[in-house]
Amino acid sequence: MIRHNGKSLCALLLAVLLTLNLCACGCQSQQSPAPTGExxxxxxxxxxxxxxxxxxxxxxxxxxxxxxxxxxxxxxxxxxxxxxxxxxxxxxxxxxxxxxxxxxxxxxxxxxxxxxxxxxxxxxxxxxxxxxxxxxxxxxxxxxxxxxxxxxxxxxxxxxxxxxxxxxxEVIAWMEGKFEIIDEIVAGIPQEERVTALVMGSEPGRIAGGDMLQSWMIEKAGGISVSAQVTNDSNWMNVGVETVFSWNPQYLFCTSSAALDYTPEELLTDPAWSALAAVEDGRVYQIPARIDTWDMPGVASVLGTFWMLHTMYPDAFSTQELEAEIEDYYTFLFGRTFDADYLGYTLT
Missing domain, CATH: 3.40.50.1980 (Nitrogenase molybdenum iron protein domain)
Structure with missing residues (x-):
């Protein structure tokens, strides 16, 4: 029988612990890093x-x-x-x-x-x-x-x-289906009948540039965006009333995504604006709706584009067809429809 004194037993235990520790470190260093996740x-x-x-x-x-x-x-x-x-x-x-x-x-x-x-x-x-x-x-x-x-x-x-x-x-597929309908209608509008348009912001002379959704919607609806060549990092930009007059759009759309310090009615009755083609022909409109916004990034851009299509080319896309699309949008997103008076829009 072999006997160990206290010192030798302590030394033995320390050696065992050191060996185990070195082994653990060696094993750990060879392991793959933990997954970082998706x-x-x-x-x-x-x-x-x-x-x-x-x-x-x-x-x-x-x-x-x-x-x-x-x-x-x-x-x-x-x-x-x-x-x-x-x-x-x-x-x-x-x-x-x-x-x-x-x-x-x-x-x-x-x-x-x-x-x-x-x-x-x-x-x-x-x-x-x-x-x-x-x-x-x-x-x-x-x-x-x-x-x-x-x-x-x-x-x-x-x-x-x-x-x-x-x-x-599911939402993307719904939107793609709607824009396919718009593309088919626009394809039937002759190039020589395409009209020019501009979306104006919260004040006269403040406009949506070519890199903003509102200008994209004009083009998607078959219009020609007069501000297509000016950009401002996808932000509203002040170009001045003189520039708006030099572009002379046939249709002037006013955003509903921001509070306006003017109204379409004021522009239509202001002698200073009377030389603008859109004003002369009575084609100044605020994009619907009073308490909803159809020209803000999101699914409602489908509605805004349908509305622009109807407004610029009513013979190609009727009031009844637009009403059906409005009902379908609200049913899809909210499971129910809303009255036009409540939302605050009027169709012509």
């Missing part, structure tokens, strides 16, 4: 890790354009703070009416931190806010949708991030 690229080109449980994410946004996308994808119940541009959205979607706010366009960082939000959906061209929000430990998903491809990309981005891929593809 990622997606957002509208600002940033690579984002997808949430482990998308259904548990709490969404906030101060970007009014985000609202139609969130509603279209069925994410309203996850919204804790939102900037709804009109009462229509909070009336039509009860969950949005219950949501709070963390700013209108500009993020209130203190309110956002206290909101319980885990992710902010924000515009793609605001790096400073993105960095400030991320310092709070809140993720940011940036979106941009100033043309049809951008709208589709935004739907797929949010669909992937929040686990609503199937719904995103």
């Amino acid at each position: 990622t997606v690229t957002d509208g600002a080109g940033r690579t984002l890790a997808l949430p482990e449980d998308p259904a548990e994410e709490k969404i906030a946004s101060v970007y009014g354009t985000a609202v139609p996308f969130l509603v279209a994808l069925g994410l309203s119940e996850q919204v804790v703070a939102v900037n709804a541009k009109s009462s229509f959205w909070t009336d039509a979607v009860p969950a949005l009416d219950e949501a709070g706010t963390v700013g209108r366009g500009v993020v209130d960082l203190e309110a956002l931190a206290a909101s319980g939000a885990t992710v902010l959906v924000h515009r793609a061209n605001d790096r400073e806010t993105v960095e400030a929000v991320e310092r709070l430990g809140i993720d940011v998903v940036c979106i941009s949708g100033e043309d049809l491809e951008g709208i589709y990309q935004t739907l797929r981005l949010l669909g992937t991030y929040f686990g609503r891929e199937d719904r995103a593809e």
Whole structure:
């Protein structure tokens, strides 16, 4: 029988522990790194890790354009703070009416931190806010949708991030079907009958440039956008009334996505505007609707394009056909229709 004194036993134990530790380190160094998880690229080109449980994410946004996308994808119940541009959205979607706010366009960082939000959906061209929000430990998903491809990309981005891929593809398929109808109608309009048009913003001389959705809608509806050659990073731009007169559009559309400091009626009765072709022929209109917006990025751009098509070419697309498309849109998005008087539009 071999006996060990206290010192030799202690030395033996230390040697065993050292051997085990070295083995563990060696084994660990040979293991593959743990998976980093799936990622997606957002509208600002940033690579984002997808949430482990998308259904548990709490969404906030101060970007009014985000609202139609969130509603279209069925994410309203996850919204804790939102900037709804009109009462229509909070009336039509009860969950949005219950949501709070963390700013209108500009993020209130203190309110956002206290909101319980885990992710902010924000515009793609605001790096400073993105960095400030991320310092709070809140993720940011940036979106941009100033043309049809951008709208589709935004739907797929949010669909992937929040686990609503199937719904995103359903919405895109619906939109594609509608734009195919528009393309077929426009193809039948002779080139020599195409008219020129411009979308004007919140004040006279402030217009949608060629890189904005509103100008794209004009072209999609068979019109010729007079501002196609001027751009401003997808933002409204002030070109001045003189430039509008030099373009002399046959149709002047006024946005419903921003409050106007004028009315179409004022332009039509103002002698200073009487030489403009659109005014002379009585073709100045505000894009519908009073409490909804058909010219903002999102699924409603389908309606705005149908409306422009009808307004510029009523013989090619009738009032009855437009009414049917309006009903189909609201049924698809909200499961019900809304009165024209409530929404605030009149068809001719």
